[in-house]
Amino acid sequence: MPRWGMVIDVKRCIACWGCTIACKEEHFLPPRVFFNRVLIGETGKFPTSSKLIYPILCNHCTDAACVEACPTGATYIREDGIVVVDDDKCVGCRACLVSCPYQQRTYYDQKVKEREYYPGQGKTEMELIGEKLYPLKVGTVIKCNFCSERVDEGLKKGLTPGTDDVATPACVIACPVGARVFGDLSDPESEVSRLIMEKKGKQLRKEFGTEPAVYYID
Amino acid sequence: MKQQNELEKIMFHPTGSDLKPYEWMMRPTRQREWIDDKGIFLWLAFFFSEIGAGLYFVSLFYEYRAGIVLGWLITLILGGLIHVLYLGNPLRAWRMIMKPKTSELSRGIWIIGVFAALGFLQIITSGGFNMVFNCIMGILCLLIISHGFATMNVIRALPAWSSTMVLPLSLISGIWVGSQLLQMMFVLGGSSALASGMEVWSEAFFLIYLLCILLYVWGTFHANEIGKTSIDVQLNGELSKIFYAGVGGLGLVLPAVLTLIMWGGDTHGFLIFLRLVFVLAGDLAIRYTIMKSAVYKPLI
Numbered sequence: 001m002p003r004w005g006m007v008i009d010v011k012r013c014i015a016c017w018g019c020t021i022a023c024k025e026e027h028f029l030p031p032r033v034f035f036n037r038v039l040i041g042e043t044g045k046f047p048t049s050s051k052l053i054y055p056i057l058c059n060h061c062t063d064a065a066c067v068e069a070c071p072t073g074a075t076y077i078r079e080d081g082i083v084v085v086d087d088d089k090c091v092g093c094r095a096c097l098v099s100c101p102y103q104q105r106t107y108y109d110q111k112v113k114e115r116e117y118y119p120g121q122g123k124t125e126m127e128l129i130g131e132k133l134y135p136l137k138v139g140t141v142i143k144c145n146f147c148s149e150r151v152d153e154g155l156k157k158g159l160t161p162g163t164d165d166v167a168t169p170a171c172v173i174a175c176p177v178g179a180r181v182f183g184d185l186s187d188p189e190s191e192v193s194r195l196i197m198e199k200k201g202k203q204l205r206k207e208f209g210t211e212p213a214v215y216y217i218d
Numbered sequence: 219m220k221q222q223n224e225l226e227k228i229m230f231h232p233t234g235s236d237l238k239p240y241e242w243m244m245r246p247t248r249q250r251e252w253i254d255d256k257g258i259f260l261w262l263a264f265f266f267s268e269i270g271a272g273l274y275f276v277s278l279f280y281e282y283r284a285g286i287v288l289g290w291l292i293t294l295i296l297g298g299l300i301h302v303l304y305l306g307n308p309l310r311a312w313r314m315i316m317k318p319k320t321s322e323l324s325r326g327i328w329i330i331g332v333f334a335a336l337g338f339l340q341i342i343t344s345g346g347f348n349m350v351f352n353c354i355m356g357i358l359c360l361l362i363i364s365h366g367f368a369t370m371n372v373i374r375a376l377p378a379w380s381s382t383m384v385l386p387l388s389l390i391s392g393i394w395v396g397s398q399l400l401q402m403m404f405v406l407g408g409s410s411a412l413a414s415g416m417e418v419w420s421e422a423f424f425l426i427y428l429l430c431i432l433l434y435v436w437g438t439f440h441a442n443e444i445g446k447t448s449i450d451v452q453l454n455g456e457l458s459k460i461f462y463a464g465v466g467g468l469g470l471v472l473p474a475v476l477t478l479i480m481w482g483g484d485t486h487g488f489l490i491f492l493r494l495v496f497v498l499a500g501d502l503a504i505r506y507t508i509m510k511s512a513v514y515k516p517l518i
Contacts, residue, residue, distance in 0.1 A: 015240075040240045041518050054518045056243075065375065071324035072313035091313055092306015094251040095323050101375035103243055103514055107251060109306065139306025204517060208375065 003081040004146055004161065005185035005213035006172070007195045008055050012179035015040060015053045022174030023057075026147060028130025031115045033106050035144035036171050055179070057171065058083065058104040058144035059204065059212030066096035066105065075141075081185070081213055082146045090140035097141055101208040105143045108136050146182075147171075162191065185213060246447045246513040249376060253509040259304035261509055264366025265502055267297030267330075268388065272396025274337070275359035276419070280412065281347040285400050286355075290337045293362060298330060322372045326365040333358040363392030366505075376512040377441050378448035383434035384508070390430050394423040395501050398494045405487040413490065414483040420493075424477050428470055431504065444515050451511040461507050469500015 015038050023029070023036040041052040060083045066075050067083065074089035075096050085096075097105040106112070113136070116123050123131075136142055147169035154160070154167020161167040162183035172180040183192035192215070195201060201215030252260050270292030277285025302308045315331070317324045333355075340346035340355060367388035370379040397419045404413040439449040452461045476493040480486065 034242075037242050038240055039242065039244055039518055041244050052518050056517060065373075068320045069323070069373070071315075071317050071321040071327065072310070073316050074313075089310070089313055090307065091310045093304070093314070093323060094306075095321065095369070097251050098249055099373050099375060101514060102517060103247065107306070205515070 001079050001186070002161075002184035003186040003213065004060070004151065005081070005183065005192055005215065006057075006146075006169075007181045007183075007192045007201055007215045007217060009179045009181075009195075009199075009217050010053055010055075011218045012177045013038070013053050013055055013175075014177055014179075016176060018174045018176055019055055019057075019171035019180065022170040023144070026150075026170035028127070028134040030112055030127075031117055033108075033112060033142070035104070035142075054204070054216070055171075056102065056104070056204065057214065058146075059102055059210065059214045060146060061210035061212050063209065063211045065099040065101060065208075065210055069095040069099035071095060078148070080151075082148050082151070083143075084145050084148060085141055085143060087137040087140040087142075090137075092139040092141070094141060101205065101210065102212075105141050108138060108140055108142045110138055113138055243514065243517040245516055246444060247516070248451075248510070249512045249514065252370075253506070256304060257509075259300050261502075261505055263297050263300035263304060265505055266300060267293050268363050268366060268392040269395045269399065269498070269501070270294075270297055271333075271359040271362035272392035272394070273399045274396070275356060275363065275393060276396040276400045278347075278352050278356055278359070280400070281352075282400065282403075283341070284407070285403055286337070287341055288399075288403070289359075289396070290334075290341065294330070294334055322365075322369045326362075326369060329358060329361045329365065333362055360389060360392075363396075364388045367508075370509070370512075375514055376448075377445035378438055378508060378512040381434060381438040381441060381445065383430060383437045387427075387430040387434050387504075390423065390427050391501055391504070394420075394427045395497055397423055398490075398497050401485075401490055402494050405485075405490050410485070410487075413487075414485045417480055417483045417485055421477055421481065424473060428474075431465065431470070434508075444513055447513050448511045451513070452507050455511075457507045457511055460503055464503025465500055465507060468496045469503055472496045473500065 017038055020034060020036045020038060024034070027035060029035065036055065036057045039054045039056055042049050043052055044050055060081055062081065064077060064083050067077055071093060072089045072091055074086045074091070075083065076086070077083050092107070094107055097107055117127060118124065150169065151161045151167055154164060159167040162181065165173045168182050172182045181191050181195060183190040185192055187193060195217055196215050199217035201217050203212040203215060251257055270289045272289070273292065274286050274289030277289060302311050305311055314324055314327045318328050336355060336358065340351055364385050367384045371384045373379050397416060401413050401416045401420065404416065435449055438445040451457055473493050473496050476489050480489055
C-alpha cells in the first residue's frame, strides 16, 4: 500500500498563489476558506535578512493530533496515509480543529456557506455549480484531502498519482515552476523519496511530533 | 466604495486585524473555535458541569440529598444541554461515544453517562449513601469536574492549556465552588450550624485555589515562549481587564475579605451569598481568560 506524501521546494516557489487558486477551484471553496496557503515572512535583520516563502497545506500526519482528538471517528487516516473527514460522522465539535498545531482545518457553518464572492450581488453561476458538484455539509469540519477523489479515480484507471496529471492533486499540477512533487513515500525509488534523501527534506515544525507527510527542501 | 469595503470584509480576517491570507499563523495565533461566537457555549458548558459535579461531590460528605439532586441536575441539564447546543450537528451527538481510547471528549461522554445512571440510582434509593457508592460517585464527580480542562489539557499545540497546573486548578475550583453552593443551600435550609462548620472548607479551599492560580500563571509563563505570550495576553493584553477585575477582584480579593470577616466560623447568610456570587463570577472569569488566551506557535 502506498503512503502518499508531498515534497515542496521552497527555493523554486515564486509565491504566485497558483496552488491556492487551483485548490479553491478544485474544491469550490467559499471566500476566506483555504486548504492551501502561501506564507511569506522574513528572517534575520538587514543587511543579512532573507525572505521566507512557505506554501502550506494539511500535512496528513502519521501521528495526527486531529485523528486522536476526534470523538466520533469522523477524522481518520486512510490506508494510504491520507487524513480525511467523513462528513456523515462529523458532529461539529471542532476538537480536531483546535488540536491541529498547523491550523489547517475550517469549520463550515451556515455563515461560511452564505458568503458570496461578490457581496450583495448573489452567488455566481460558478459558486452555484460548486454547491452541486462539491457539496459541503453545514456543521462539519473541512480540510485538504490531497485531492483523494483525483487519486482514487486515477488509480482505478491504472494511472500513477504524481506522474499522471489526472491522478495528481490540483495544487501540484498547477504549480508553474514544479515546486511541488507528489508521490509514494513508502517507495524508496519514488521521486518524493529521492528528493527527501538527496536534499534532506524537512518537515514543518517537526517538534510538534505529528510526523507530517509534507516535506520541504531548499 | 461601500462595495469595496464589503469585499475587504469578506476577503480578510473577521476581526478586521488586516490579516492577509499569506500572514496566517505567521505570528502567535489565538484559538477561536472554543470561545468565540458559538464557542461561548462550551465555556458555559464546562462551567456548569464543573459546579454541578462540585456540589454533588461536597454533598456526598454530608450525605445531603438536596445537594446531590441539584448537582446532578446542573451537571446534566445545564452542562450537558449546553454542550450539545455547541455542536454543529447536535442530533449526531450520540456518535461521540465511539472513540474512548483516544479522544478525551469521548471519554467524557462515557463518564457523564455513567454518572447520570449511577447518580439517578443514588438519588432514588434509600440506602444510596453507603461507603462504596459514595466512593464511586466521588471519583466520577472528580472526573467530571476536571473533564472540561482535561479536554483542553491534552491539546499539545496550546501551551496555555497543556500546562501542568490546569488540571489541579480545575479540580480545586470545582470543589471550592461546590462547597460554596452547598454552604448557601445550608443557609437557605436553616442549617446554620452546618453552614458555620463548612467555613473550615472555605478557608482551606480558598487558599489552595489562590495557590493554584498563582502556580498556573507562573508555570505557564515559564513553560515556553508561547506560554509566556498567553500569560502576557492575560496580564497585559486584551484580557487584562477581565483578569484583574474578574479573576483578581471578584474571584480572589473580595472572597478573601469575606472569608477573613467570617474567619473561625462566625458566618452570616448574606455574606455567604455575596461570597458565592463573587466566587461564581471569578470562576467564570478564570475559565474565560484561560480559554481565550491560548495561542498557537507560528509556523515559520
